[in-house]
Amino acid sequence: MQIEQQKLLDRFLKYVQIDTESDPASDSTPSTEKQWDLARELALELERIGMKDVTIDQRAYVMATLPSNCDRDIPTIGFISHFDTTPDFTGANVNPQLVENYDGSTIQLGQSGKVLSPEDFEDLLIYKGQTLITTDGTTLLGADDKAGICEIISAMEYLIQHPEIEHGTIKVGFTPDEEIGRGAHHFDVEAFGADWAYTMDGSQIGELEYENFNAAGAVVTIAGKIVHPGYAKGKMVNSMLIAQNFIASLPESETPQNTEGREGFFHLYAMSGGVDETKLEYIIRDHDKQKFEIRKSRLKALAEEINSRLDLPRIHVEIKDQYYNMREKVEPLMHVVEIAEKAMLDAGIQPLIKPIRGGTDGSQLSYMGLPCPNIFAGGHNFHGPYEYVPLESMVKAVEVIVRIAEITASGKYRS
Known part of the structure; x- marks a missing residue:
């Protein structure tokens, strides 16, 4: 599977430079007007790549459909990410920097005086030889969760361009205000119409989570x-x-x-x-x-x-x-997790199945009738100036999404 890295990178860099910080003090949805800027851009992007039934509602929730290319009965699955960024640290004027062929040393974050060092963040050493996307030290990056959005869109584009890959109907959804705990509040599960879904909102490559706080x-x-x-x-x-x-x-x-x-x-x-x-x-x-x-x-x-x-x-x-622990709602349907686990193994990734020390839209959606485990998007050190994401992790996330669609269409996950 050959994912276009440059196209994925360009898409990500474009999205993170659109300020979408949410505001817990606001009662509106979305909580900030500027979230509309990316919501509208995402709707246009989905139309450009050939998705069908692209909608954006009065609260900025974006949905779209990739129709099945098979003539047999296949469950409808979904992929979901949020486009707001946390109010914990500014997301305005994001100026990403690329570190190609990372050598394991300390990274200077622009002219901010801040550094990204393996002494403080040992996970950096996992990614020696890869391309890292970091901040310049003055803002967060926004990989949480614009990395997930880019991965979903890129995976849908890949499936559209490769009709030989069999898949059932796939739904995608992008939400506002997840960072202030409201991302699923107005999500129309019935209109989304999926049997189950995955949030692409985890961190390190390989993460697969179906229980949360x-x-x-x-x-x-x-x-x-x-x-x-x-x-x-x-x-x-x-x-x-x-x-x-x-x-x-x-x-x-x-x-x-x-x-x-x-x-x-x-x-x-x-x-x-x-x-x-x-x-x-x-x-x-x-x-x-x-x-x-x-x-x-x-x-x-x-x-x-x-x-x-x-x-x-x-x-x-x-x-x-x-919100509540989604495990109660996901465990009766463990094939949803097993499909994602197999997809990772097929992509050469060792699954890291662990509880989320937090919550995602998926935890609320699971209680709204849409079982929704969480899959890695690749970023680290969310909510601050030390945030980074390896480009290779994003590529692998695209591969996992495509493989989930293939496995679901095959029906071989059924016991």
């Missing part, structure tokens, strides 16, 4: 009482000191920086306030549903315990579930 967000609001500090004896209640007590009462060992694998955590990601009121924003994560429920209960119990020692209840905890 159960996730919730918590807002802890602490009410204080402000008076003049010179006359505060017995009167002032400093909400920030109560917040300090609350934070310190949660185990430091159960934070993101101290956990791995299937270990869950409490993550304090934002805090603001003063004497009169302090607000703490947490995310709660665990792969195990029972442990997930215990974590939520622990947060509320801690608030009650501290409140019992105060003059009146001053801590209020609001928790909202965000």
Whole structure:
């Protein structure tokens, strides 16, 4: 299978230079107007390569169809990626740099003073001899998930140009606002019409994931009482000191920086306030549903315990579930995972089957009736200036998509 590397590279470089940062403070969908710029470009690109029934709805969700070229009954499959980038770090004025034939040394990221070093990011050494696409140190790259988009479009183009490869009907979908947890909120599963799908939103080459965190967000609001500090004896209640007590009462060992694998955590990601009121924003994560429920209960119990020692209840905890572990929905249909695993092996890739320490559109879509494991897109160090993607990993991802279509059409995955 000969994938046109230069065409894939050019497509990727074009897409990452379109700013699509999403905004959690916005109530609209998409959350930012600039996401429309890439959504419209993707719809045009799908039409240009020959896809059918290309649509873009009022919320910028893009869908298209590659009709079956077989006269037998074949399941309809889908491939999905998101086009927004995270608000964690700027995605404006992305200026990618190419490192050809990477030699394993430290990479200077433009004139930013930042470096991409194997001492800090040992995965770099996996890609010696390959072409790396990095940032210039001033922005993120956007491989999450514009790499996935490029891979899907390139795979569809390859199938169109090679009609000798048998495949059933294939659907593609591109979503806004995944990075702020809303990518699947308005995804029309019925209109998409696939029996199952794959998100191309993983990291390292070979990743294949069908379980993810159960996730919730918590807002802890602490009410204080402000008076003049010179006359505060017995009167002032400093909400920030109560917040300090609350934070310190949660185990430091159960934070993101101290956990791995299937270990869950409490993550304090934002805090603001003063004497009169302090607000703490947490995310709660665990792969195990029972442990997930215990974590939520622990947060509320801690608030009650501290409140019992105060003059009146001053801590209020609001928790909202965000998404759930897709494993429950995928395991009854394990052939979906097995097809992807075989496709990787056929492409000379060793599958890395592991739980996602996060979530994807696929986790929500699986609960909406569309089983949707996650496949590598190739990028590393998402959400910051050290993000990079090997071009060869993107090429392999295209091969995997094409091979999934072939295997599904063959029917040989059926037990």
